[in-house]
Amino acid sequence: MTKADIVAEIAEKTGLEKVDVQTTVEAFMEEVKTALETGENVYLRGFGSFVIKERAEKTGRNISKNTTIIIPAHNIPSFKPAKVFMEGVKTKVEVSK
Numbered sequence: 001m002t003k004a005d006i007v008a009e010i011a012e013k014t015g016l017e018k019v020d021v022q023t024t025v026e027a028f029m030e031e032v033k034t035a036l037e038t039g040e041n042v043y044l045r046g047f048g049s050f051v052i053k054e055r056a057e058k059t060g061r062n063i064s065k066n067t068t069i070i071i072p073a074h075n076i077p078s079f080k081p082a083k084v085f086m087e088g089v090k091t092k093v094e095v096s097k
Contacts, residue, residue, distance in 0.1 A: 036077050048081040 007025055011018045032050055035042050042050040057073040081089075 039075075044082075046082055046084055048079055048085055051078050051080060052076070053078045 003022075003025065007018055007022045010016070010025070011021045014021070032042050036050060036052055039052060041052060044050075052075050055074050055076060058071050060069050060071045061067070062069055
C-alpha cells in the first residue's frame with residue numbers, strides 16, 4: 001500500500017477531499033520525522049511507537065578495496081508495533097492464507 005492508496009482510502013471512508021487528506025497525512029509524517037530528529041520518541045497507543053535506537057561503533061569491511069573501516073556510533077529510527085496491532089495482524093494473516 002502506498003501513500004496515495006492510504007489517502008484514497010481515508011478520503012473514501014471520511015468523505016473528505018483527497019487534497020485535504022493528503023495534506024493531513026503529510027503533516028503527520030512531517031511531525032513524526034521532526035520529533036525523531038530532535039530525539040523525541042512518538043507513541044501512538046494501540047498502533048505502535050516510533051523510537052530512536054542507538055547503534056554502537058563497529059568495524060566493517062570495504063570488500064572492493066579489501067580494507068577495514070570504522071563505522072561510527074549513530075542513531076536510527078525504528079518502529080515497534082503495539083501488542084494489539086501485532087495480534088491483529090497475526091490472526092488476520094493466518095486466516096487469509
